Amino acid sequence: MAAGLKLRLPASPVEDSGAARVCAWAAFGVAAAAIAYYGQDYLLPPLAVGAAGFGHLVSYRRRQQPRGFWRQAAIAGLVFVCLAYFVLDSVGGIFGGQLPQAHFALLLVAVTSFDLKTRRNLYSSIWISLAVLYLAAVYAWDYPFGLFLAAWILCLAGFWTASHLKRIDARTTVPVRPVALGGLAVLLGGAAAFWMLPQPSAHPESPLVVSLPNAVHFQGELENPALPLVQFGDSSGANSSVDLRYRGRLSDAVVMYVRTGAPAYWRGQVFDTWNPSAGQWTAGRADFRTFPPYADQHRLPPPLGPQLGTFVQVFRVLRTLPDVIYAAQPVQAIYFPAEELRRDAYDTWRAPGPIHAGQTYSIVSSLPDYSPASLKAAEGVDMSLNRDPAGLSAAARQLAREAVAGSGPTRYDQVMALTTYLQAHYQYSLQLGHVPAGRDPVDWFLFDARVGYCEQFATAETLMLRSLGIPARLATGYATGDYDPVLNQTVVRERDAHAWVEVYFPSRGWVPVDPSPGYLALAATRFPDRFAASGLAHLIPHLTLGAPASVVGSLGLAGVLPGAAALAVLAVAAAAWLLSRRRRRSRGSAPPGQVELLRLYDRLQARLGRRRGPPETPLEYLAERGRPPLLEEVTRYVNLGAYRGEWPAPEVVAALATKLGAR
Amino acid sequence: MPRARVIGVVLLGVVVYAYGSTSEVAWLFLLAYWLWALAIAGGLYAAWNARGLEATAELRPAEALFEGDEADLLVGLRSVRGTRGPARVSGLVAGRSAGAGAGRVPEDGVEELRGLGTLRRGVVRTSGFVQESGDPLGLFASRRALPDRELALVYPRYASLGALRRQREVEAALAAPRAGSGNEIFGVREYQRGDPLRRIHWRTSARRGELVVREFEPPGQRTLTVLLDAAPKTAAEADQAARLAASEAWDCLREGGRVTMWAPGLEPSAHSWWELLEWLARYPELPAGESAPPPAGEAVAVTGGADRGVFEALAELRRRGAQERIWRLDEVGLEWPLD
Numbered sequence A: 001m002a003a004g005l006k007l008r009l010p011a012s013p014v015e016d017s018g019a020a021r022v023c024a025w026a027a028f029g030v031a032a033a034a035i036a037y038y039g040q041d042y043l044l045p046p047l048a049v050g051a052a053g054f055g056h057l058v059s060y061r062r063r064q065q066p067r068g069f070w071r072q073a074a075i076a077g078l079v080f081v082c083l084a085y086f087v088l089d090s091v092g093g094i095f096g097g098q099l100p101q102a103h104f105a106l107l108l109v110a111v112t113s114f115d116l117k118t119r120r121n122l123y124s125s126i127w128i129s130l131a132v133l134y135l136a137a138v139y140a141w142d143y144p145f146g147l148f149l150a151a152w153i154l155c156l157a158g159f160w161t162a163s164h165l166k167r168i169d170a171r172t173t174v175p176v177r178p179v180a181l182g183g184l185a186v187l188l189g190g191a192a193a194f195w196m197l198p199q200p201s202a203h204p205e206s207p208l209v210v211s212l213p214n215a216v217h218f219q220g221e222l223e224n225p226a227l228p229l230v231q232f233g234d235s236s237g238a239n240s241s242v243d244l245r246y247r248g249r250l251s252d253a254v255v256m257y258v259r260t261g262a263p264a265y266w267r268g269q270v271f272d273t274w275n276p277s278a279g280q281w282t283a284g285r286a287d288f289r290t291f292p293p294y295a296d297q298h299r300l301p302p303p304l305g306p307q308l309g310t311f312v313q314v315f316r317v318l319r320t321l322p323d324v325i326y327a328a329q330p331v332q333a334i335y336f337p338a339e340e341l342r343r344d345a346y347d348t349w350r351a352p353g354p355i356h357a358g359q360t361y362s363i364v365s366s367l368p369d370y371s372p373a374s375l376k377a378a379e380g381v382d383m384s385l386n387r388d389p390a391g392l393s394a395a396a397r398q399l400a401r402e403a404v405a406g407s408g409p410t411r412y413d414q415v416m417a418l419t420t421y422l423q424a425h426y427q428y429s430l431q432l433g434h435v436p437a438g439r440d441p442v443d444w445f446l447f448d449a450r451v452g453y454c455e456q457f458a459t460a461e462t463l464m465l466r467s468l469g470i471p472a473r474l475a476t477g478y479a480t481g482d483y484d485p486v487l488n489q490t491v492v493r494e495r496d497a498h499a500w501v502e503v504y505f506p507s508r509g510w511v512p513v514d515p516s517p518g519y520l521a522l523a524a525t526r527f528p529d530r531f532a533a534s535g536l537a538h539l540i541p542h543l544t545l546g547a548p549a550s551v552v553g554s555l556g557l558a559g560v561l562p563g564a565a566a567l568a569v570l571a572v573a574a575a576a577w578l579l580s581r582r583r584r585r586s587r588g589s590a591p592p593g594q595v596e597l598l599r600l601y602d603r604l605q606a607r608l609g610r611r612r613g614p615p616e617t618p619l620e621y622l623a624e625r626g627r628p629p630l631l632e633e634v635t636r637y638v639n640l641g642a643y644r645g646e647w648p649a650p651e652v653v654a655a656l657a658t659k660l661g662a663r
Numbered sequence B: 001m002p003r004a005r006v007i008g009v010v011l012l013g014v015v016v017y018a019y020g021s022t023s024e025v026a027w028l029f030l031l032a033y034w035l036w037a038l039a040i041a042g043g044l045y046a047a048w049n050a051r052g053l054e055a056t057a058e059l060r061p062a063e064a065l066f067e068g069d070e071a072d073l074l075v076g077l078r079s080v081r082g083t084r085g086p087a088r089v090s091g092l093v094a095g096r097s098a099g100a101g102a103g104r105v106p107e108d109g110v111e112e113l114r115g116l117g118t119l120r121r122g123v124v125r126t127s128g129f130v131q132e133s134g135d136p137l138g139l140f141a142s143r144r145a146l147p148d149r150e151l152a153l154v155y156p157r158y159a160s161l162g163a164l165r166r167q168r169e170v171e172a173a174l175a176a177p178r179a180g181s182g183n184e185i186f187g188v189r190e191y192q193r194g195d196p197l198r199r200i201h202w203r204t205s206a207r208r209g210e211l212v213v214r215e216f217e218p219p220g221q222r223t224l225t226v227l228l229d230a231a232p233k234t235a236a237e238a239d240q241a242a243r244l245a246a247s248e249a250w251d252c253l254r255e256g257g258r259v260t261m262w263a264p265g266l267e268p269s270a271h272s273w274w275e276l277l278e279w280l281a282r283y284p285e286l287p288a289g290e291s292a293p294p295p296a297g298e299a300v301a302v303t304g305g306a307d308r309g310v311f312e313a314l315a316e317l318r319r320r321g322a323q324e325r326i327w328r329l330d331e332v333g334l335e336w337p338l339d
Helices: A018-039 A044-061 A069-091 A100-115 A119-139 A145-167 A176-196 A372-376 A394-404 A411-425 A441-449 A454-467 A536-545 A547-589 A594-607 A618-624 A629-644 A650-662 B004-023 B027-050 B202-208 B235-254 B273-282 B308-319
Strands: A241-243 A254-260 A266-271 A273-275 A280-282 A288-291 A307-317 A331-335 A341-344 A360-368 A472-478 A482-484 A489-493 A497-505 A509-513 B053-060 B070-079 B087-093 B096-102 B110-118 B122-134 B141-145 B149-155 B185-190 B212-216 B223-228 B258-262 B298-303 B323-328
Touching: A018 A044, A018 A100, A018 A119, A018 A145, A044 A100, A069 A100, A100 A119, A119 A145, A119 B027, A145 A176, A145 B027, A176 A547, A176 B027, A273 A454, A372 A411, A394 A411, A394 A441, A394 A454, A411 A454, A411 A497, A441 A454, A454 A472, A454 A497, A594 A629, A594 A650, A618 A629, A629 A650, B004 B027, B027 B122, B027 B141, B053 B087, B053 B110, B053 B122, B053 B149, B070 B087, B070 B096, B096 B110, B122 B273, B149 B273, B202 B212, B223 B235, B223 B308, B235 B258, B235 B273, B235 B298, B258 B273, B298 B308, B308 B323
Parallel strands: B223 B258, B223 B298, B298 B323
Antiparallel strands: A241 A280, A254 A307, A254 A489, A266 A472, A273 A280, A288 A341, A307 A360, A331 A360, A472 A497, A482 A489, A497 A509, B053 B070, B070 B110, B087 B096, B087 B122, B122 B141, B122 B149, B185 B212
16 A cells, blocks of 8 residues: 655744744734835724734743644634635625735734744744735835835844844844844845846736626716816717817826836727817727626737737726726736726727726736838738828828828838828927817918927828828827836826827738827837846946936935935945944054154154164164254153053153144 | 755745736835845855854863862853854763854853753863854854864862871872982983983883983882773772772872872873872773883772783782782772762
8 A cells, every 4th residue: 555645844943032023023014014005004904913913922922832722713713704804805895895915914914923833833924924015015106115125124134033043042133233234235235136137027918817706887977087188978988089179287197107018108099080170089989899807818809910029017097087998009918807898999998987096907918019121011901991081171181192202102101201291390389379260270280380289290190191091090098108117117197198190000900100299100119128138238328317317206306315315324334334444453553652653753853854764773863863852752752662662642642743833 | 055044035036036027016026136135145144254253162160170079161152353143152061062152253252151060070071062153044054063172170089098088188289209319210211411321221221222211219208009990890980999099199199109090001190199180080081001010119909800900910019019909899889988
């Protein structure tokens, strides 16, 4: 009979170190504080930390006692209560539905802290606090979270140190200066690596999705639009429009954070019907398909043409938005916590209702290859109908023909020629006057004002392309925002609201083209340089000029403070080290007073006009110089020091120096 | 040398880093870098800490120790290159485990006092001492085995056997008078500058290839050779033999005599009181040495009865005119002091 395989972990020692337990509890406290700060949850985290502290105390006092059945049973029961809380809060939102996973982890640590007997138990507590910290990190979009991480890593190091010192029967003391220097080196070195090294992105097609059913249904209600370009009608978006005569307020208010693997345009609604009399764009189609909250590449059509890869975006909405789910196109997978989602005829995703502040959702998009060679080779049957040039004046049509005259034969050549023409001959400005009554807004832009903002440029290019027989439509959304390659995220503000053109290329679908001056004609055509191996020469200027500046800029003046404080601490530490080293060396090499006396003797010789020769003894020199009183006194001290080792006190030398100065 | 913990740190960093690359949570990269930086810093710190540490061990009190005395062991660590730590030294002393650990080892050292209890006769030495050091996190450890070292000798108890009462007064200045001017030949020794040429023993000098002179005893001096078993049956028997031998020597030396300890196949003792005590403290773990029993006017055997060499030596000394006495341990017993 085959012997049964027994998997059994080696016994873990009872943790006798109170300091190690304090560090484990502090690590949990840091994680709970991060949840409280970033989840804006001020009730459960402090309660859990308090309970855990009491639990640690109980565990420490009873660590040598055997585990009792009833206590084990009570703890197991409480764990199940926590699980029930998690399920109820996740599915029904009966406790607010805010951060249910984090709440579950917090409660779990608090309950199990009453049974932390061995070192392994404490490790478990620390790893759960790491999970809590990760949950907080999901919601942490700013640099101060690094302080939470640093505090947690210090707690972990403290736990290791305390438990190790207990193992060797040593008191919890360490050499302060070497350990402080080492700790500082670790923090700065790790931060420098985080700052300088690129962050790889691997297998974004299959993000770990932990989702539970969400009972939010389509409600048919809409908030005021946050996208200032678009005026919303109903929840279907069919009546939404872009009015060229209207321009919303474009402030610096943050709309959302996007944690992204590549900079891209966050596309929202698309419009294909132009009403020249009203100067408005509307969406001509209102049909849609419904999807579950998690739709992956198996449910969605594959992207057309060659792709460079895929990348993940995690959106965190900071102010209430309408039901439009902004995302980089083409979307390959989407996770949005709702009962169902809709995708309209323009591939725009819609939530069941307004997207409230604090909402987070994830998108996986592919990054198409929009290189000139790729687009020039785009061939196939042109199925698009968006080539109606209705509403464009004859002068504008003539202008379009002139702009593309001399360009290459392909659709790509013509599109780029027109885009380049608009970018080169028209100015971008948000300070735009009103369109005169009765004047066509496109003609007014093209021939009168010759200045406009994104909507004018996009509208003009769309209609002019259509006049050339090239299908085009207007896309709206947000530009990338302030991209931070260190945190791999962008800060999207109201002023990033943008409009651009989508041009249909056979076999490639709708390709975004941006005619606004100052923007790339083909945006986001490649991943950012992530790997040092791809060329440090590219990386270093990119980080030097991009990341620090954008990070500091995003934090304002406060962003300078951490760096300045770190530099100040480094400078003070270096100065203190140099000073103490100098003092040590001076103490070790010469007794007090020796250096000062010999310097004084040297000065005195210089004052007397001739220095003592190498074969000359101090007494011979004294006699030769006529035995001046001060030299006699100094010579006596020099001889006492040199031959008897009795150097005068520095105060005596100072008094002699005063005498020399007075002469 | 990395401990298992460092593997855990590196693996945790790898997991965090890998999850960071798939979760788009950039902070995980920072956490991974910090974990790896901890491992690297731990290795560098451990390498720095391993140099400049010195283990110390001594007994308190440090003066002469006799069996039955109580002593404390002071084990410690000292840094010779600025403050170090953490470190630990541990091992066995007199059969008991001893050690000292410190998170911080300053230049003037750290010490840990531990009672060793009642001491037995013999050599108190450190054995299996190991000095461990590493980084404060316990990621890396350096382990160095230290050579065994003698800390102290525990001398046998003794008493004046004439009155059979305990004598504990130790006359430190007492030493055997130097032989050389009497009438009776005591032995030979190496020639030293100043020795009269007429005392050179030419035959022995020719045999050994170096100058050797005759030594003479002062007239009327009592000379005693104590004969002991080379391999006593038990440690308790060896202890009792050492006590009796020390007591015999004590009585002889008090009378101005001269004493030599001898055991078959072992190196004989020198003649001063402290050298005799040292010989008895080490007995029977003494260096081997083939020699005949030294000439003496009096020979005392202290034996358990099993060593034929002792009896043969006693017979030899008797033939050379020595008076003989025997302490039979099976008759005396192992109790001390004697009744």
